[in-house]
Amino acid sequence: MTKITRSELVDIVYHFYPRGMLRIDRIHVLPGEVVYDDTEEHCRLMVSAARGRREYPTWKAMIHRLQKQYSVQDESLLLFSGGTDPAYSGRVWLTDKTTINFHVSLLGPYYGIQLPGIPEEESVAREVAREIEATYAGYQTIPPDIGNEVVPDVTVNVVAFGDATIYVCLFSEVWTQVYRDLVTNW
Amino acid sequence: MALYASITLGFLGLVSGGFGAGPIPIGGAPTYGDFNAYVVHSLPTEPKAPPGAGIFVPIHNPSDFPFSIIVPDDGAGPSGGWQAAKANLPFKKVNFLSVITWYCPITIQVPIRHWSRGYISPGAAAVMSAAVTNSVAATMASGSDYELPQGIFCSKFTPGVLAAFSIMYPGLGVRVTL
Numbered sequence: 001m002t003k004i005t006r007s008e009l010v011d012i013v014y015h016f017y018p019r020g021m022l023r024i025d026r027i028h029v030l031p032g033e034v035v036y037d038d039t040e041e042h043c044r045l046m047v048s049a050a051r052g053r054r055e056y057p058t059w060k061a062m063i064h065r066l067q068k069q070y071s072v073q074d075e076s077l078l079l080f081s082g083g084t085d086p087a088y089s090g091r092v093w094l095t096d097k098t099t100i101n102f103h104v105s106l107l108g109p110y111y112g113i114q115l116p117g118i119p120e121e122e123s124v125a126r127e128v129a130r131e132i133e134a135t136y137a138g139y140q141t142i143p144p145d146i147g148n149e150v151v152p153d154v155t156v157n158v159v160a161f162g163d164a165t166i167y168v169c170l171f172s173e174v175w176t177q178v179y180r181d182l183v184t185n186w
Numbered sequence: 187m188a189l190y191a192s193i194t195l196g197f198l199g200l201v202s203g204g205f206g207a208g209p210i211p212i213g214g215a216p217t218y219g220d221f222n223a224y225v226v227h228s229l230p231t232e233p234k235a236p237p238g239a240g241i242f243v244p245i246h247n248p249s250d251f252p253f254s255i256i257v258p259d260d261g262a263g264p265s266g267g268w269q270a271a272k273a274n275l276p277f278k279k280v281n282f283l284s285v286i287t288w289y290c291p292i293t294i295q296v297p298i299r300h301w302s303r304g305y306i307s308p309g310a311a312a313v314m315s316a317a318v319t320n321s322v323a324a325t326m327a328s329g330s331d332y333e334l335p336q337g338i339f340c341s342k343f344t345p346g347v348l349a350a351f352s353i354m355y356p357g358l359g360v361r362v363t364l
Contacts, residue, residue, distance in 0.1 A: 004236045018222045022337075022338070025290075025337065063263070067264075071263075071301065072264070073263070073265045074263065075359055077257050077268035077293055078363070080268060081268065083295070083363055093264065093301065096302065097357075119334070157364075158345040158363065158364070160341075177352060179356070
């Protein structure tokens with residue numbers, strides 16, 4: 001495993017997200033003005049998403065293997081509506097109110113598993129990690145002290161400018177949606 | 187608002203009293219798990235209108251959200267399928283004797299089958315979407331957000347919709363994009 005550095009990850013973020021730009025739609029600017037979606041960075045993100053769609057069968061097969069043991073929800077289908085998610089994402093329902101989230105980045109060899117902090121999570125998290133590492137050889141996790149750093153000058157999809165962490169940039173805003181003791185009104 | 191005399195009855199977006207004032211946090215009151223991500227606890231079960239909002243007249247209708255299937259449900263796993271609706275949502279404000287209208291493009295995406303909600307029809311997805319966007323519009327109307335430049339307003343509205351879905355329909359896995 002190679003050592004992951006903050007500068008390496010920030011370089012990746014800036015390769016795929018334009019710096020200093022809000023995500024303003026074209027209809028709100030003067031004709032011909034360059035908007036977020038016109039930038040080279042966003043175009044690279046679109047190329048990565050297209051690769052995600054081409055290679056989706058690999059992810060889907062892994063999801064199916066996990067579904068034999070756990071209740072797994074695939075959160076990657078947004079890619080097929082033209083979305084530019086930076087990662088595949090999935091969710092294991094440990095109980096009817098608590099989930100483990102897991103992500104495999106399309107922007108680099110990184111994966112992430114988010115734990116809700118309940119006793120049942122450990123064995124499931126180990127199995128999910130084992131499956132990811134077997135399916136995506138060479139991928140590694142990002143330490144929280146680096147991943148939780150905010151990148152102050154980028155916008156990620158609908159995450160406001162300056163609010164996205166390195167984790168969100170590499171794994172999408174689904175990173176912010178871990179459920180524990182969910183009180184539902186369904 | 188006085189220009190919108192007709193109210194669509196039986197429409198989930200019609201609320202009075204009670205939306206929580208201020209920004210809607212993503213997923214409710216945040217605490218931190220292993221990766222310092224927001225972890226959702228004890229979400230409110232009822233959306234609340236902004237204080238002093240009175241009767242809020244919904245400005246978005248379910249018909250604004252024409253959901254179509256992107257990925258059919260294959261029946262496997264606890265959830266399946268994917269549907270999306272692109273909309274250009276209108277916003278209006280009265281400025282002296284004129285009405286200013288602007289539009290926010292938004293795409294709302296919802297699973298077709300959810301492990302606990304079951305089958306989510308395009309109509310149900312449209313009703314949920316209108317309820318959420320109206321609740322966010324009400325919250326923004328109660329502050330000074332309607333005075334923002336239109337592009338900035340929309341860049342605040344869209345994250346608000348994503349956050350509101352997490353509160354009003356938690357665990358559904360809705361995604362919101364431009």
